[in-house]
Structure formats: C-alpha cells, structure tokens
Amino acid sequence: MTAKPKIAFVVQRYGPDFAGGAESLARRIAEGMKVDWDVTVLATCAKDYRSWLNEYPEGEDELGGVKIIRFKNEAFRDLPEFSKFRYDPAIISSADERWFFEEQGPHCPQLIAYLRKHKDDFDAFIFVTYLYYQTVFGVPEVGDKAYLISTAHDEPPFHLRRTIGAVFQKIKGLIYLSEAELSLIEHFYPLKSGVRKIKAGFGVEVAERPGPIDSQELEATFADELSSGFFLYLGRASVTKLCQNMFAAFGDFKRRSGSRAKLLLGGALDLELPVDIPDIKYVGFVSEEEKAFLLSRAVALVNPSATESLSIVIQESWAHGRPVIINGDSDVMLEFTRASGGGLYYNSPEVFSACFEVMTEESMLATQMGLDGYAYVKDHCTWQSYRQALLSGVKG
C-alpha cells in the first residue's frame, strides 16, 4: 500500500473554538483531507487574535483525528501601538513592513524554526491566510513545497508590496477561493510561470433536499423567532464586519414595515448591541446542530462585511436552501451571489433596508432564490469537488 502524502497545514490558530474565518476553514480542510493525506497542523498556542496570548497548551494535541503541534508565541500584540501604523506607500520602508508583520504576529519564531528543521519531513505545506507572521516568515523556509490558501482581499496590509510580493513569488501553488481573489492577486503580484493555480472554492455539506430541519427541542427553544420570522447573522459580530450597518438597516426596515421579524446573531460578539432597535437578539455560540437548524429556518442569512475572502456561511445557507443578503462591496460574495442567483446585494443603506423588506414580503422570490443557491452549491461547492481539486493540485 502506498503511504499517504505527508501534508502540514500552517495556521495562526487552530482548535475547537472558532466559529468562522480562516481557522474554521483550516480545520474543515484538515479534517476532511485526513482520509487522503497524513495531516499535521502546525499552529501557535494563541486563541485570541487581538492579544495572541498563549492559551492552548504547547506541544502535541489531537482534534477530530488530526495531529496538531502548537508553538508558544514570544511576543504579544500591543494594539494601541500597532494601530498607529500608517499604510502610506510613499513612506513605508522594508524595515517598516517587517515591523508591521512582527507586530501583527502571532510572533512565533519556534514555528518558523520547526519549518526550517522539518522541511524534508513533509511533502507539502499548506499555509492558511497570507496576512500573518507564520506565512510571511514561514513560506520562505519551505518555498518549493509551499502552497498558499491566501484568502486575500483588498485591504491595506495586502498592499505592503515588498513583503506580500515576496510571499507570492516564493509559493509553489496558490489555492484560491474565487475568481475575484485570483484576479486581485495577479493584478498586484503576478505569479511566476509554473505556479500551480488551484481553484478550490470551498466544499460544504449539501443536504439531500433543501428545506426546514425538524427538531422538537430547537423548535421549542426558538419558538418566538420561528413565529415572527428571523434573519440570521453567523460569525464574529464586530465593527470591522460592519455589523453596525446591519443593525441600522434592520432598524430602518422595522420602522418602515412594522414587521415582527427578528435578527439573530450567533457566534462571538465584539460590539455593543443597539438599545434603540428592537428584536435584535444575541444567541451566543451555536452548535453545528443549532447552526444547521437556524440556517434552514431563517428568512435569509445576512453578511454585511465588505472584506470577506470567502464567507463559507453564505454557501452553508444555500446548502440549506435559504437566500442571503450580502454587501455588494465584497467582490467575492458578489461573485458567488450573482453566479448563483441565491440572494440580494446592496451598495447603500437604503437598498440594504429594502433587501430586508423584499425578503419578508416576497416570500416566493426568497424561497426561489434559496433554491437557486442550493442548486449552485450542489453543482459547484460540494466537499467532493473541493477534495478532488486539492488532490489533483497539491503534489509533493
């Protein structure tokens, strides 16, 4: 029997505590690919991305059948100092860029030393996200074995061109999630010829048939929300995700329409909920079962972020046959939403508010958009298609 290829995932944080983002993506892929690959995850001990404090134990661990090796961070983020960084290309030097990525962290030289020492022990290294220390300083150590799931989008650090350009110049393969992402990267950092470009999108579990999930227990828990109808936001609710715009548009919709609909937030809560807008409810972290139930029963899933690199959750909403409302300034979400017909997008507060209204008042259209989204993910975003893309693209 042929031995499985040895593949290491390199990511800033890894564990059971992340509801979305690159960490969640890394975990899904690592656990999904363990059938085909001998997977090891290399991560830091951090749990909180703001401080990078060492909260997970150092050394070997295991989660979902995947081996993890965690390394201690040696410096922690000073957010007030870090936030003074100016992204002005006219004044930024190489030293400034290096300072930025060391401060950005997680500052983990032991992880980089491990990559240097153990490069030959693995067939390939898959770095998850371009933005952090472990990718910027780790890719050069294993360049000819480095694949990058960049999750790049147009944000200031992406334009720190000396450092980020060097990362994209050294990788062996780019695993990209959308055409918008690839064209952004190739516009600013043309890839060398021979670099493997692996379009993987993302694979979600797609229900055999779309429709509401039955659960007596959860129906009792969310009886009020099911009776009034509800919109759903999943993931970290924060100012950077523009959740304040979602609250304002939802409030405007409620005032105009008199609708009883609620807005449920599931995941981490990093901003104050408005006291003057009724029916916004934080439900905390939700289990996979609760998440699936809520997705299948929501009027629509809402994602107000303008800087999403993928938004797995909009695809999960479609996998349950429900439509989405997304920020049209996010090229990636716009690409998927337009291609699928699975929802509405807005570029102004007025249209955002009207999207809530259309979703509640035009239930037939909302249902059909959900079904169109379902058909799209079934054709393009299954786990099997994602797995095949990785298996054919990632070679030692």
Add this chain to the structure above:
Amino acid sequence: MPNNVTPSAGSAMIRAQNLACMRAISRKLAEGAEPATILTLLRIERMGVEQKRIPNRPRPPLKRFLISMLQLLARLPVVRGLFSVEASTRAVFYQDDVRRLQ
C-alpha cells in the same frame, strides 16, 4: 459582470432597488430638493423616451410594481405631471441611482 442571471434574484433585486430609490426621492423632496435636480441626479433627462428593456425578467410582477411606483409618485403633488411622466421612461432604478441621491 451581468446582473443576477436568475429571474427570481433579478426581480427581487429590482424590487429592492426601486423601493430604495423611491424612498431616496421622497427624502430628497422632503429636504426641499427641486424635482428637476432629482431628475438630473437620476440622469433621467438623458434617457429620453427610451424604454429600458430587462431581458429574462418575469413581466407581470415588474409591471405591477412599476404601476404602483408611478401611482406613488403621482401622489406627490410637487412631482405630479413632471416626474411621473419622466419616470415612466424608466422601468427600473439601479443601485447607482440610490447612491446619486445620497
């Protein structure tokens, strides 16, 4: 990139944009904007009598909505006889229209 290719998303998108634009027009009028200014912002005068065609969209819901939109406009005295006529040359409003009214 084309707009939504599916009829449902296309119809729903147009409905949301039209609703938003209607409200933006009302707000501008309430703020004292001249109808002619609004028409300019919406670039309606450049449209002439061109009827915007919307391929692959289901006609009946759109027509119903267009009629209701014009009825609503006609209820605004300041634009009666001016805006309703001009607006009838537009089948749909777009997200950019809403932005221009901000």
